[in-house]
Amino acid sequence: MRIFDPHIHMTSRTTDDYERMAAAGVRAVVEPAFWLGQPRTSAASFTDYFDSLIGWEPFRAGQFGVRHFATIALNPKEANDPRCRPVLDLLPRYLDKDAVVAVGEIGYDSMTPEEDEAFAAQLALAVAYDLPALVHTPHRDKARGCDRTLAVVAESGIDAGRVVVDHLNEVTVKLVRDSGCWLGFSIYPDTKMTPQRMVELLREYGTERMLVNSAADWGRSDPLLTRATGEAMLAAGFSDDDVDKVLWRNPVEFYGQSGRLDLSDLDAAAAVDPQTGNSILRGGS
């Protein structure tokens, strides 16, 4: 089973997680820029975070043969803090980077006017930089938030096929499916979505435009739930090809729209650089 996790916050995970993910078949990940738990108080703090997403984190992933890509954005939660707003002006230089395959996570948290503004501005950046967009949906007032999200996406002029609307559930799936956007599902131990519920949704709605992610972060989450979902699909009678479509080909197709998803030599990627070896696997001296 080859797995592409299209949404996981590896910054919050340990190196042991990379090792377990690689052993479970995870060969590529996309790490969306998001909130870190502790609210940030300046744009400079974001710069270091974004630099890590395109520098240190891909190196760390590479130790285990995992390809690491990122999406960059000012997240909706911190878009509400005027001290963080200057981040919007820093985004263009990051959207030019090789491993940045979308603008994200953008969208709504509390549906404030500040979030409206940041959301629209960043959808415009996605259009200007010819990148897909990863859109977070709010955890509170989700159904109405989803509705409003789709209206803003439609208004922005971005092609619906270049947008994934994430963290969906039984209540929001149909709305997004009818919009033409891609559908993201975050499989959590017991909240957003579970492997079993996911299997039911795949039965009902099919495998087209469906993206399954672990969204693992600093909270209670599990980077191996992508694999668990693949196994639940097989147990429910889905074929190996269905699993490969959902867990590999779909995310490759979605993020491949960036023109930057370089998955060549994936088998040879076990070492970051064969000339230089590494310093993490051995743990130094």
Next chain:
Amino acid sequence: MTPDSLRAALGGVPDPDWLDTALRRVTTEPTAITRLFPAAGRRCGRAALPDVPGWTADDAARVLLLTSLPGEHAAYAERLYQHGDAAERRAVLRALPLLPIGADGVPLLHDAIRTNDTRLVAAAIGPYARHLDQAAWRQAVLKCVFSGVPLANVADLDTRADGELTAMLAALAAERHAAGRELPADANDLLHRLTAALPREA
């Protein structure tokens, strides 16, 4: 390594017109390098260049963009490094010895050597490291040994290695032996060469 040999080795890149245009453009419009530099990997590829061992197309293209600038090389190198991803940073480090900047790029070497990214450490210990003071240079060599960066990346290794580096390597070897571990083979060889060259005392 010279810009001319890098340019010749890049003859077969997927999109040679892009590179030609980009190199001409930065001579008259230097600020254009800000967006050309990150795009170089996508436009020129990242394949190894057989004519210049140890070089890839993206590194070579980015180095040429920097050497093609009409001036302010140190300022551009610093900004492109600070705003670069790991591949861009590596290219800036490799360009430093080919730029007319004297020792102005040394702070970038210090930054790279502070990281644990072996790609950056390896690029920082090449020819431009002649501008590092001896203490910083020894620490960088030890960091290579410690983190598994092959010592073949270290420029002027045998001529620059001194008694203090020998002592540091011997101490690391002793620490490893005490733990039932060995130095990497290239470091062990270096230690043997250095101790063999020392005058013997009774």
